[in-house]
Amino acid sequence: MRQPDPQSSRAVLIGTAHYEHQPDLPTVARNLVGLRQELIQPEVWGLPPQHCTVVEDPQNADEMLDPVYTAAQEARDVLLVYFSGHAVPGRNADLRLALPKTPLDRAREHYKSVSYDDLRVMxxxxxARYRIVILDCCYSGTAINTLGPDDMFRQTGIDGSYTITSSEATRPSIAEGNGEYTAFTEELITVMREGILGGGKYLTLDxxxxxxxxxxxSKELPRPERQxxxxxGKLALIRNRSCAGADTPPGYGEIPGVQEGTLFASRKDLHNARVHRPLQAGICGSEKSGGAESIVVSGGYPDDEDHGDVIIYTGHGGQDEKTKRQVRDQRATDPGNAALLASITTRYPVRVIRGAAGDPRYSPPxxxxxDGLYTVESHWFKxxxxxxxxxxFRLEKLHDNAPPVVPADFPVDRAGVNISRWGxxxxxxxxxxRIADRVRQAHNYECQICGVILQTPSGFRITPTVHLRSLAIPHRGPDVPANILCVCxxxxxxxxxxxxxxxxxxxVIDEITGDPIGHLHVNGKHRVGHEYLRYHRELYRRR
Structure with missing residues (x-):
């Protein structure tokens, strides 16, 4: 049984929690946080965070559907779309997804809400090989907990896919329960977090x-429906956390009985506990097995940087065995480096062990x-x-319960919540x-390299953007148009x-062959900074 490839899959989690004309649904915001936390966990699915988009309180159809269209175009294995919030019955008995300003006036709600059919067509x-839609919604009338007329569920049909709704078409959907989440989504999150006793290594949609x-x-709540x-339904979507050995392949993930913060006197003790098996090497694992199992951060390379939850880890190779000084360039094909490169794509978690010789702020005396599990997010040369x-390699710590945060004024500030503005x-x-949108508009949403335009059936144009100099540690690039490209x-x-x-x-140069493969298109509306082009080249040019 094969689990979907996280790198080739996409998820879009949409929720409207705040309304001007209908009761607020505060649990919906928590639904988005809880589901995202589980989907990106390597022991559940391991979806890369950048492939799991959260859309909270979309103000219009563009804000709700643009991320769906982008994900639908990018996904090759699984596309998962989730919606939670109020829904209203349209004039033609169709399902319409409410926006924060959707009125109760039937004459106006039609054009101030989003047709589910538009989402369904995308x-x-x-x-994508598999397409999953999960609807935890209701529509507001005399009460907030109804789903709609009999034929509304039939309209959710998407050929070759799996659809789950939170109740039967003729029964109310419980939007607000007594707990942290809506009643329906709470059970989804619970099965992801706890698994099913007696089940197999993976859990199918069915x-x-x-x-x-x-x-x-069993709780006498509305009965969900599926299509x-x-x-x-036979797709093995997530790992079963209740199944022994199901979390990750052998050697990866937590070691039973070893808690974060456990101290070890020597490398031999680490080896005996199977936390880090090599007695000398700083990287355990191989490219063939799926990536690095564990690393030791202990000041072995002067270029290492330890920021606590983010580690800039220098690969291995090129040191003189006696002097421990660098005497040659490191290579991506060196075994430990190849293992860490594989971890970027497999998303298997890496155990991090800190030694006393490392940064004293985070290392034991x-x-x-x-010190817990990390994921390998990116790499570069310098x-x-x-x-x-x-x-x-840039490694980021996996946190079980930390909610996502977004900045108020600057890309690395951690305060405030406004997911619609900050990505x-x-x-x-x-x-x-907003800055990325200005760059897209300057190029009319065309890829600056190949000219491809992604366009929704209704005419919306969507193109991703990329920073040449990453905003993240240690690059700390600026979030300015000159540092951004509009590309497919x-x-x-x-x-x-x-x-x-x-x-x-x-x-545009192919770094594998060294041959030019095209030309970056520019115009007077958007200046690309040559300093950022050079910075990117210096990270990756090997010739």
């Missing part, structure tokens, strides 16, 4: 639905400490302090969506992975 037209159904019926097209090229680009680092998903990923770079004459 999902239907996706090239098994997830059956669990949620049993729990809601399965082409046996999508003696011996070693196990000239090290000893004059040779080193490869560096996450790394742990604690966010970009201003393929070229965005190639830039982020260093597969392509851009010369000062704007030729």
């Amino acid at each position: 999902v239907r037209d996706s090239r 098994e997830i639905y059956d669990y949620v159904l049993e729990q809601l019926v 399965d097209r082409n046996d999508a 003696a011996g070693f400490s196990y 000239k090290g302090v000893e004059g040779f090229q080193v490869i560096q 996450p680009v790394g742990l604690g680092t966010y970009q201003d969506r 998903p393929t070229h965005r990923d190639q830039l982020n992975l260093g597969m392509i770079t851009i010369d000062d004459d704007l030729r």
Whole structure:
């Protein structure tokens, strides 16, 4: 049984919690946080955070549907779209998703809400192998807890997909329960967090639905419904946390009985506890097995940076065994480096052990400490302090219960909540969506490399953007138009992975072959900073 590839999958979580003309639904905001936390956990699915988009309180159809269209175009394995909030019956008995300003006036609610059919068409037209829609919604009339007329559920049908609604078409949907989440979504989150006793290593969509159904019926709550097209219900979507050994492949993840903060006197003790098996090497694991299992951060390389929840880790290789000084460039093909590169794509968690010789702010006074699980987010090359090229990796700590935060005024400030304005680009680092929108508009949403335009059936144009100099530690690039390119998903990923770079004459270079493959298109409305092009080249150019 194969679990979907997180790198080839996308999720969009949409929720409207605040309304001008209908009762607020504060649990909906918590639904979004809880679901995202579980979907990105490696022991559940391991969806990369940048592939799990949260849309809270969208003000119009564009804000709700643009992220769905982008995800639908990018997804190749699984596309998952979730909506929670009020819904209203349209004039033609169709399902309409309420926005914060959707009125109760039937004459105006039609054009001040979003047709579910528009969302359904986007999902239907996706090239994803599996398409999942989850609806936890109701519509407001004399009460807030009704779903709609009999044929409303039938309209959710998407061929070759799996749809779950939070109640039968003729029964109310409980939007507000007594707990932290809505009643329906609470059961979804519970099965992700706790798994199913006696189940297999993975849980299929059908098994997830059956669990949620049993729990809601036993509590005398509305019965959820499902619609399965082409046996999508057999898809093994998540790992079963209640199944022994199901969290990650052997060697990865937590070691039973070893808590974060556990101290070890020696490398031998780490080896015996299987926290870090090598007695000398700082990286455990291999590219073939799926990536690095564990690393030791202990001041072995002067280019290392420890920021607590973010670690800039220097790869291995190139040191003289006697002097421990760098005598040659590091290579991506060195075994430990290849393992960490694989971890970027497999998303398997890496155990981090800090030694006493590391940064004193985070390291133990003696011996070693196990400091939890991290994910490897990115890599780059740089000239090290000893004059040779080193490869560096950015690792971010996995937190079980920390809610996502967004900045108030600056990309690395952690305060305030306004997901509609700020988009996450790394742990604690966010970009201003408005600046990215200005760059897109300057290029009429065309990819600056290939000219491709992503366009919704209704005519919306959507194109991703990428920062040439990352906003995240240690790069700390500015969130300004000169540091941003408007590119298609393929070229965005190639830039982020260093597969392509851009010369000062704007030729786009394939870094594997060294050949030019195109030209960066510019215009007078958007100036690309050559200093940012050079910065990106210096990270990845190997010739």
